[in-house]
Amino acid sequence: MTDAAVSGPSLAVDLAPGHPRGLRLRAPVLMASGTCGFGDEYRDIVNLAALGAIVTKTVTPEPREGNPTPRTVETPAGMLNSIGLPNPGAAGAVRQKAPIWAELPCPVIVSIAAHDDGGWTRLAACFEGLPNVVGIEANLSCPNVSGRPSFSTDPATTEATVRAVCAGVSLPVIAKLSPNVTDLRPIARAAEAGGAHALSLINTLLGMVIDPVTARPFLGGGGGGLSGPAIRPIAVRCVYDVARVVDIPVIGIGGIASTDDALQFFHAGASAVQVGTATFREPRTAERIVDGLRRRLTARALPSIHALTTHALSSIRARAGPPAARRPAGGRRNGAPRPCGTVSTPRCT
Ligand SMILES: Cc1cc2nc3c(=O)[nH]c(=O)nc-3n(C[C@H](O)[C@H](O)[C@H](O)COP(=O)(O)O)c2cc1C
Numbered sequence: 001m002t003d004a005a006v007s008g009p010s011l012a013v014d015l016a017p018g019h020p021r022g023l024r025l026r027a028p029v030l031m032a033s034g035t036c037g038f039g040d041e042y043r044d045i046v047n048l049a050a051l052g053a054i055v056t057k058t059v060t061p062e063p064r065e066g067n068p069t070p071r072t073v074e075t076p077a078g079m080l081n082s083i084g085l086p087n088p089g090a091a092g093a094v095r096q097k098a099p100i101w102a103e104l105p106c107p108v109i110v111s112i113a114a115h116d117d118g119g120w121t122r123l124a125a126c127f128e129g130l131p132n133v134v135g136i137e138a139n140l141s142c143p144n145v146s147g148r149p150s151f152s153t154d155p156a157t158t159e160a161t162v163r164a165v166c167a168g169v170s171l172p173v174i175a176k177l178s179p180n181v182t183d184l185r186p187i188a189r190a191a192e193a194g195g196a197h198a199l200s201l202i203n204t205l206l207g208m209v210i211d212p213v214t215a216r217p218f219l220g221g222g223g224g225g226l227s228g229p230a231i232r233p234i235a236v237r238c239v240y241d242v243a244r245v246v247d248i249p250v251i252g253i254g255g256i257a258s259t260d261d262a263l264q265f266f267h268a269g270a271s272a273v274q275v276g277t278a279t280f281r282e283p284r285t286a287e288r289i290v291d292g293l294r295r296r297l298t299a300r301a302l303p304s305i306h307a308l309t310t311h312a313l314s315s316i317r318a319r320a321g322p323p324a325a326r327r328p329a330g331g332r333r334n335g336a337p338r339p340c341g342t343v344s345t346p347r348c349t
Pocket of ligand 1: 139231253
């Protein structure tokens with residue numbers, strides 16, 4: 001995909017340079033999972049053709065109703081949600097949503113979450129070969145049935161889960177990580193070692209609002225996930241820390257509502273950004289950030305977003321010292337064979 005129709009600097013990015021086909025998008029701004037439905041809700045109000053891609057609501061193997069209401073509550077600088085991943089399940093998504101995805105003017109990345117390794121593999125396989133579906137985002141922030149709070153809170157589980165996703169699909173795989181850990185870097189490296197072609201960070205932070213009248217948690221699900229401007233500095237820090245220790249692209253997410261917000265993430269080492277909560281206030285936020293980036297690159301006489309992000313990445317990596325100091329042994333390097341990306345026996349649940 002190119003910027004051929006638009007003059008000025010190129011916003012094109014490849015978010016999976018290590019994948020045989022890559023994940024080439026026309027712009028480095030995507031709509032984040034859970035904040036743009038399955039694309040159909042926004043296609044008439046947002047110029048999706050201007051965006052890099054949309055990331056769908058997370059799809060699980062079976063349909064889910066979601067959590068009891070209320071599911072969202074405003075907080076001083078953002079919102080808390082406990083939606084509970086309502087979705088039509090894998091078969092329902094393929095039947096009801098795939099025909100819509102095929103018609104959208106931007107590519108679709110399908111977000112998925114399963115319960116165990118076999119489930120992740122089978123679920124990923126369901127989305128292989130669908131028209132206009134260009135990648136999988138594995139939502140590793142969801143609860144793990146084996147008792148751990150999520151699939152991305154320890155490196156071994158993260159690596160095994162990403163490997164399981166990659167085994168089911170030949171599409172590029174993005175691992176979306178939870179910020180609810182002490183140090184995201186070993187988790188990020190584990191996702192890379194498991195074969196992730198890119199990382200998305202961050203998902204929401206654990207939080208709670210108590211209703212002072214009832215003295216009970218406000219949300220039907222109890223606690224929830226905090227998003228919006230409040231989490232932006234945390235997300236920028238996560239991107240900055242992780243981009244220095246992995247060789248795969250990092251996609252920044254968290255409280256992005258303006259071009260300046262997005263630029264913070266690019267200067268922290270992100271190759272692209274996703275817009276989430278801001279879309280609820282202004283549905284065209286992502287589209288406006290695309291326009292804003294083009295203007296900023298023009299004003300700085302930069303030929304492309306790639307030029308900006310490459311320079312930013314090399315600066316922050318230089319500050320972190322030589323490669324050996326940046327990453328412990330065992331991680332995969334650019335150009336090394338990927339541990340996955342070929343499908344053995346895809347099987348849809
Ligand atoms: C209402 C709501 C629903 C969400 N649902 C999902 C989801 O299904 N899967 C997922 O990976 N992230 C989900 N997220 C997290 C967002 O994709 C994003 O990572 C997070 O909200 C931080 O970005 P933001 O501050 O721009 O919203 C959801 C966020 C919100 C606010």
